[in-house]
Amino acid sequence: MLKLPVYxxxxxxxxxxxxxxxxMIPYFTENFGNAASRNHPFGWQAxxxxxxxxxxxxxxxxxxxxxxxxxSGATEADNLAIKGVFEMYASKGNHIITATTEHKAxxxxxxxxxxxxxxxxxLEVQADGLIDLNDLEAAIKPNTILIAIMYGNNEIGVVQPIxxxxxxxxxxxxxxxxxxxxxxxxxxxxVIKDGIDIMAFTAHKMYGPKGVGALxxxxxxxxxxxxxxxxxxxxxxxxxxGTLNVxxxxxxxxxxxxxxxxxxxxxxxxxxxxxxxxxxxxKIEEAYVNGNRDYRLPHVANISFKHxxxxxxxxxxxxxxxLSSGSACTSASLEPSYVLKALGLGDDLAHSSLRFGLGRxxxxxxxxxxxxxxxxxxxxxxxxxxxxxxxxxxxxxNSIEWAHH
Amino acid sequence: xxxxxxxxxxxxxxxNVGTLDKSSKNVGTGLVGAPECGDVMRLQIEVDDFTxxxxxxxxxxxxxxxxxxxxxxxxxxxxxxxxxxxxxxxxMTIVEELNLPPVKIHCSVLAExxxxxxxxDYRVKNGMEEIKFEESVVH
Numbered sequence: 317m318l319k320l321p322v323y324x325x326x327x328x329x330x331x332x333x334x335x336x337x338x339x340m341i342p343y344f345t346e347n348f349g350n351a352a353s354r355n356h357p358f359g360w361q362a363x364x365x366x367x368x369x370x371x372x373x374x375x376x377x378x379x380x381x382x383x384x385x386x387x388s389g390a391t392e393a394d395n396l397a398i399k400g401v402f403e404m405y406a407s408k409g410n411h412i413i414t415a416t417t418e419h420k421a422x423x424x425x426x427x428x429x430x431x432x433x434x435x436x437x438x439l440e441v442q443a444d445g446l447i448d449l450n451d452l453e454a455a456i457k458p459n460t461i462l463i464a465i466m467y468g469n470n471e472i473g474v475v476q477p478i479x480x481x482x483x484x485x486x487x488x489x490x491x492x493x494x495x496x497x498x499x500x501x502x503x504x505x506x507v508i509k510d511g512i513d514i515m516a517f518t519a520h521k522m523y524g525p526k527g528v529g530a531l532x533x534x535x536x537x538x539x540x541x542x543x544x545x546x547x548x549x550x551x552x553x554x555x556x557x558g559t560l561n562v563x564x565x566x567x568x569x570x571x572x573x574x575x576x577x578x579x580x581x582x583x584x585x586x587x588x589x590x591x592x593x594x595x596x597x598x599k600i601e602e603a604y605v606n607g608n609r610d611y612r613l614p615h616v617a618n619i620s621f622k623h624x625x626x627x628x629x630x631x632x633x634x635x636x637x638x639l640s641s642g643s644a645c646t647s648a649s650l651e652p653s654y655v656l657k658a659l660g661l662g663d664d665l666a667h668s669s670l671r672f673g674l675g676r677x678x679x680x681x682x683x684x685x686x687x688x689x690x691x692x693x694x695x696x697x698x699x700x701x702x703x704x705x706x707x708x709x710x711x712x713x714n715s716i717e718w719a720h721h
Numbered sequence: 722x723x724x725x726x727x728x729x730x731x732x733x734x735x736x737n738v739g740t741l742d743k744s745s746k747n748v749g750t751g752l753v754g755a756p757e758c759g760d761v762m763r764l765q766i767e768v769d770d771f772t773x774x775x776x777x778x779x780x781x782x783x784x785x786x787x788x789x790x791x792x793x794x795x796x797x798x799x800x801x802x803x804x805x806x807x808x809x810x811x812x813m814t815i816v817e818e819l820n821l822p823p824v825k826i827h828c829s830v831l832a833e834x835x836x837x838x839x840x841x842d843y844r845v846k847n848g849m850e851e852i853k854f855e856e857s858v859v860h
């Protein structure tokens with residue numbers, strides 16, 4: 317049976333798995349203690365729950381529980397990683413290498429670092445969204461202290477060559493940080509095998525609750541330290557003060573455990589559904605996949621439908637299908653997705669894109685329905701599109717002098 | 722952000738989608754916006770030589786729902802008006818009619834610009850002087 321509305325915006329957030337909610341509930345009411353209360357059972361219970369969750373989270377990514385620092389989410393973890401390394405390793409250097417397709421939490425933190433006198437290199441990506449490893453090597457300088465490259469991209473799902481990047485970092489004695497928000501719990505991520513020194517990830521992209529994330533900070537080979545960004549009670553080995561969000565952490569732990577057990581099955585099923593969605597939608601004339609299709613998260617697709625504007629397209633079915641677009645007609649800037657632009661897509665194609673993020677609860681019926689609705693709406697809007705008409709008449713749209721607003 | 726019922730109605734049942742013969746002397750065509758900005762409107766009017774009344778109006782729009790609705794509404798309002806009357810259509814009237822939120826005002830501005838561009842095209846084709854409009858402020 318078809319269940320509406322269809323939610324295909326799982327890169328923005330995932331629903332909580334009911335099993336996660338179930339695990340969390342006692343920690344709001346009976347077991348409400350502060351994990352830092354050392355003198356009574358309420359505190360002990362909370363601490364025990366946090367310890368257990370820390371093990372569950374660590375196990376998912378092949379880390380030691382001591383290497384997991386709980387935060388309020390990935391934005392905080394990204395900030396802590398970059399600013400924390402910048403401060404901690406100031407005597408070693410002040411240069412950071414990142415890429416233009418990173419999440420804003422990384423890019424804007426790097427901008428902040430520049431204001432503090434740091435130096436940042438923003439690597440351009442190739443047309444398929446992957447960084448060029450030669451560019452990375454060429455960008456390394458004697459004062460480089462950190463390489464910050466994301467695992468899987470939130471808009472196009474492209475997975476960077478993490479092991480090669482970490483090898484380059486290691487060879488040059490540079491720390492490697494990855495924002496792995498979209499990858500953890502979806503594909504196998506192993507901090508040891510992947511050679512990751514610092515990694516940010518979050519619960520609410522893997523069927524856990526919002527408001528809780530983690531920073532993995534390696535403890536040996538090398539032992540990494542980050543300067544705390546919040547002053548206070550010295551929680552989380554002094555790296556992140558603040559009373560622990562016990563119910564959230566418990567939920568994160570449960571979500572991590574479920575992901576570890578079900579990831580392979582989910583990825584296989586969602587990969588097949590994503591491929592079906594993509595194959596069918598590519599039957600529409602002038603439809604293109606954005607980003608590398610081989611090195612990609614299995615549940616993500618980003619497709620441009622030429623000469624149809626993304627937001628207008630969404631309006632055709634957004635009562636029943638939740639999706640997001642690379643067009644940003646609602647924002648004051650009217651700027652389309654900077655990630656798609658970084659791939660070298662023209663603004664027109666960026667404006668014409670839809671991002672699909674499938675999830676654990678996506679069904680085949682929903683994918684069939686989505687294919688049907690999108691195909692119908694694209695064809696309808698093209699009938700209404702002056703650009704499509706010109707394209708059909710063989711007019712080169714680049715030859716027209718557009719009145720830029 | 723939710724769309725107003727009127728925007729949804731125009732989006733679902735757009736009025737006067739289509740193309741008029743742009744080579745005809747009676748037809749004025751206005752093409753405004755740019756693909757890079759995510760909005761392109763083409764608005765056409767067909768004017769009765771004798772009476773100066775706009776007999777027909779058509780549009781095609783690449784853009785969001787509000788842009789489609791603004792141009793659809795504009796064509797409805799244009800039909801039956803004289804060219805001079807058409808010049809009085811103001812973007813804020815479109816904003817009010819469609820209940821457009823502030824971030825969508827540019828869609829109405831684009832529709833007003835499209836009307837003016839279509840009228841000027843018609844005027845130039847028929848040996849009249851182009852009207853110089855002040856630059857629209859909201860872009």
